[in-house]
Amino acid sequence: MAVDLSEFEHPSWLTAAGTGIGYVLILAVLTVAMFIVPYLVFSAL
Numbered sequence: 001m002a003v004d005l006s007e008f009e010h011p012s013w014l015t016a017a018g019t020g021i022g023y024v025l026i027l028a029v030l031t032v033a034m035f036i037v038p039y040l041v042f043s044a045l
Helices: 011-044
Strands: none
Touching: none
8 A cells, every 4th residue: 555656746736835835934934023023122121
């Protein structure tokens, strides 16, 4: 019951992976911008 990896060579898989990675990166940037930066700014005061 081996998995045939050739079925994942279609460009749609690359697009789906890129979309998921893009969403994760955007969420990480927004989390840092909205929570970490204000915490650092107000803890320095």
